[in-house]
Amino acid sequence: MRFPAPLKSGDRIGVTSPSSGVDADLWPRLEFAIGTARSRGFEVTVGSCMDGTGHVSAPAAERARELTAMLTDPDIRAVVPPWGGKSAIDLLPLLDWDAIRDAEPTWVVGFSDMSTIITPLTLLTGVATIHGNNLMDTPYRAPSGLLTWLDIAALPAGSTFTQxxxxxxxxxxxxxxxxxxxxxxxxxxxxxxxxxxxxxxxxxxxxxxxxxxxxxxxxxxxxxxxxxxxxxxxxxxxxxxxxxxxxxxxxxxxxxxxxxxxxxxxxxxxxxxxxxxxxxxxxxxxxxxxxxxxxxxxxxxxxxxxxxxxxxxxxxxxxxxxxxxxxxxxxxxxx
Structure with a gap:
């Protein structure tokens, strides 16, 4: 197993929608969630595959290119979607798995339809991924006994934590x-x-x-x-x-x-x-x-x-x- 480097202040987080995008009336929440990440000291890059008018944010080839680009960009240290959605499975044959495997490991986070992406990422590349909060959930404060994905992604390899x-x-x-x-x-x-x-x-x-x-x-x-x-x-x-x-x-x-x-x-x-x-x-x-x-x-x-x-x-x-x-x-x- 390979574990991405711990997130630290000044690192860049990529935001893209491998499945469903964000409707215009929910962009205020998206912006608030992005602000939460920035308040923790991170830079945030929002991709172009974010359209929420359909069941997917963009054609499959475009979503695959954007996700591959973020996962192979050495300046992006984590990738998180706004949420899951309806159809991330069409990306799987289109992702550049060799390039992703050869790149420096990047944290990928999400749940629901993002399981379609993060589980194969771990199985095919040996890179750990986080099944947890999506970006829209990131502003929530974790109750006693639990951590957020930002807490976990900031831990160095070898760390042990309890929830x-x-x-x-x-x-x-x-x-x-x-x-x-x-x-x-x-x-x-x-x-x-x-x-x-x-x-x-x-x-x-x-x-x-x-x-x-x-x-x-x-x-x-x-x-x-x-x-x-x-x-x-x-x-x-x-x-x-x-x-x-x-x-x-x-x-x-x-x-x-x-x-x-x-x-x-x-x-x-x-x-x-x-x-x-x-x-x-x-x-x-x-x-x-x-x-x-x-x-x-x-x-x-x-x-x-x-x-x-x-x-x-x-x-x-x-x-x-x-x-x-x-x-x-x-x-x-x-x-």
């Missing part, structure tokens, strides 16, 4: 950025803790972290972009659900298991979701149906998905998960 469940989450949807473009505090109004789905007992397991959003990563199965064989040793696999119902997620997880995505997993972390159940199947039951036969810990309601707050996970980092009656913790080492 723990804050014990609270948001019960509703996302904030209204049109009315409140400068919102910087999470509304965390419901208690909730991690849930072991496969049985009882304490969990203390280790492995290299890899995973992403089920609805997007499942489409990589059977291709080189979803092949985990390049990562040695045990894996700590994490998955999270955006919005599909439990029956669809059950089918997707079965497909991922059949493709070998969970073959070397020492445990599976499942992000908390507000996605709907199916009349005869809950989201938790969907996970057990698909993955219960693996015989490994299945820990759900982890704060690593679409439900705030956000617990960033570093694809490729050495991870250790401890879950018991008094502790729910992820320890990550950039090595």
């Amino acid at each position: 723990s469940s804050p014990g609270v989450h948001r019960s509703g949807g996302f904030d209204d950025y049109q009315r409140h473009p400068d919102v910087a505090e999470f509304t965390l109004d419901r208690p909730g803790h991690w849930t072991r789905l496969d049985g009882d007992g304490d969990v203390d397991v280790s492995g290299r972290l890899i995973g992403g959003c089920v609805e997007t990563v499942c489409n990589l199965m059977g291709t080189r972009f979803g092949d985990t064989s390049a990562i040695p040793g045990d894996l700590l696999v994490y998955v999270e659900v955006s919005g599909d119902d439990a029956a669809t997620i059950c089918r997707n997880l079965h497909g991922m298991r059949l493709a070998g995505f969970f073959d070397r997993a020492s445990a599976v972390l499942i992000g908390r979701t507000h996605a709907p159940d199916y009349p005869s199947l809950t989201q938790h039951e969907a996970v057990v149906d698909a993955l219960g036969g693996l015989g490994i810990p299945l820990i759900a309601d982890v704060d690593c998905g679409h439900v705030p707050p956000y617990l960033p996970l570093v694809n490729g980092a050495l991870g250790r998960v401890v879950h018991n009656a008094t502790e729910s913790t992820v320890i990550q080492t950039l090595a």
